[in-house]
Amino acid sequence: MPPMSEEDLEWFKSTFRPIPRPQLPEDAIEYSLYLLSADPAPASTDTVVHTRALLQEVQKSASELVKDLLKDYIWQREAFSLEIAKEN
Structure with missing residues (x-):
């Protein structure tokens, strides 16, 4: 393909x-809470269930x-709420 002309x-x-990009209004705030594991090894099913239970307790x-x-x-606008979301 030839180069584009002026x-x-x-x-x-x-x-x-x-x-x-989606932007929040000037009078809005967005928070993110992260639950970090002290163990760098991949989480087992039991650990994931326990972590989800902890997050649900924080949410409650x-x-x-x-x-x-x-x-x-x-x-x-929308009322304050916490949602549990998985990030990759």
Whole structure:
């Protein structure tokens, strides 16, 4: 394929729109909590089950705190929540 001409390059630049990255509004906060294992070895099934149970306990405790401490707070967007997600 021959190199693009200046005219072709200008046309491409004028039509190209990069995909925007999702951004939080200025008045929003995003937190991430990570549970790190002290053992670098791959986790066994029992360890995974135990870790998930610990994360669910953190999630439950956070939910109770939100109910108690923020019951009168009026959320402008989504209410505070913690979700368990697997990252690779």
